[in-house]
Amino acid sequence: MLDDTLLDDPAALQRADHDRALLALAGSGARVRTALRLADAAGLDRLRPDGRPRAVLVAGHGSALTAGEMLAALAGTASLVTPLPPTDAAPVPRADRATARPVFTAGLAWQLPGWAGPLDLLVISSADGGERGLVALAEQAYARGCAIVVTAPAGSPLAEAALQVRALPLPFVPAALPEDGAAPSAPGGSEPDLPAEDPAALWAHLTPLLALTQKLGVTQLPYDALDATADLLDAAAVRCRPDAAAYTNPAKGLAARLAGTVPLLWAEGPVAGAAATRFAAQLADRAGRPALAGLLPQVLTAHRGMFTGQLGAGADPDDFFRDRVEEPDPLHLQVLLLRHVPAAEPSGPSDGSGEPDGGPVEVPADDEGPRSFGATRAHRLAAAHDVRLTEYAGRRPEPLHALADLVALTDFAAVYLGLAAAHS
Structure with missing residues (x-):
């Protein structure tokens, strides 16, 4: 079980974060700038x-x-x-x-x-x-x-x-x-x-x-792509900071959504695929949680057995009247779909990179925007088996910046999930 109260208590998060993982992530942008300066030197x-x-x-x-x-x-x-x-x-x-x-x-x-x-x-x-x-x-x-x-x-x-x-x-x-x-x-x-x-x-x-x-x-x-990446990481650290309430902090929200689940990390395209692979490694390292990552469309067949197995939402053939009060909540699948969908025209407030602020966008399941055939099939497969699917889309035109947004969000989420699970 996840201790939701910890996520909304910045002081408790700081005490639980023995190795200063959140502080290290907050300094990612500074490390990019320092690395660039020292590489030039x-x-x-x-x-x-x-x-x-x-x-x-x-x-x-x-x-x-x-x-x-x-x-x-x-x-x-x-x-x-x-x-x-x-x-x-x-x-x-x-x-x-x-x-x-x-x-x-x-x-x-x-x-x-x-x-x-x-x-x-x-x-x-x-x-x-x-x-x-x-x-x-x-x-x-x-x-x-x-x-x-x-x-x-x-x-x-x-x-x-x-x-x-x-x-x-x-x-x-x-x-x-x-x-x-x-x-x-x-x-x-x-x-x-x-x-x-x-x-x-x-x-x-x-x-x-x-x-x-x-x-x-x-x-x-672009010549200034790495400097802009540092700015994006700074902006992500502000959005995902420990003192931001869970309902406004996208990383805390993602951590809570993954609690008690077996995540299937699906990705469309090489940039999102790299972010999904990284997230699987961070979930194992920081939260002690297994996760399976894969690229669309082949992952739809590679993971199809998961939907009809014991982790599927409808997989419970036992007697309906069995007393389950004393039993722990069963694990279920959670599909996290990561995509890089560049926005046609940047709009909204800038974060210093010349691109709109806000990081990856959580795409509603009923969104009527254009989707690839693979992403459409992913939504249909999850809906057909009553498995929750959450989609995040990196909207920045530059692939490196979309990658930085996705990695920052999922890195913070993995750390928050590990801290809350260890505290429960």
Whole structure:
């Protein structure tokens, strides 16, 4: 059960938020600006590329890998962007366990594809910089003649290795928490080997990656797209702030809607698909909740068994007269449909990006506006099985800005859901 009273008590939310996740999310816009400034100071503004790389490989784990997936969504089919997840996990030598934080990620291993070579760019991104596997990957890439860029904390083993392999080093921007604030860690004090990520670390990984690929021509972003993204994240932090009442705070409303459900996160298009995948990861990391993400239209067949199974709204073949007073409320499906539907003409108050304020729009089920065939089928399938479907549409013309709006809303919702569920 969800403790609704916690969501409308800012002081209680602050006490429950032990690792300052809400504060970290509120500082996302500032981290984008800081990352841009430090990337320019590191030499990115002086970069004069001779053509575009054949492929961009993005190696990391957690939100660093998510940044690579988002880059692939934004680059589209015009450029080859390949996220590189870890392929193995090796034991950490006993002598290194005292300094490895956490031990499991320190032992992760990566492997370059066989085709990677001098025409390709490898971007390695880490919030810790202590992964031995990423250091080894940089050495592999150097031996193959790849161009290399490394985003890691200054002074970390990975940052030092970047100098040895002649990589362009870019700094990782940590969360600017108060002095009495603890570093982000796992909710509920779980095992130190499995800590939760800083929920806003995504922007510390994605910002230098986008600035780099914008310079290389891999992404066709407007010159001020990243500055405007920082403004949008600031506006989202105001809308989703802890002291905003639940009925006016879209993230709190979404968290309450997902409580006691098994979410199916459906998305239309690559931008919304990247946001849905991110939301599923955040629900697991911050709220300890499983969620299934997928793209329309194939997700309609991939998830069809869920509607007729035990989680479907009408799946209760037991005796109607059975006493259910002492039984917990059953879990039911909740479909969350994310779409990028650019508005034809921006209107309304501006948030500093030159585009209308307000973030993603919740689309009523009876909305008569144009929908794709896949989205129409999604609504019909949910209605036919009495499953609640909630649709959010990113209206901004620029895909990066629509992505920022969707990610900000769902990131805050995941944190609110985790805090309220843990407090109940």
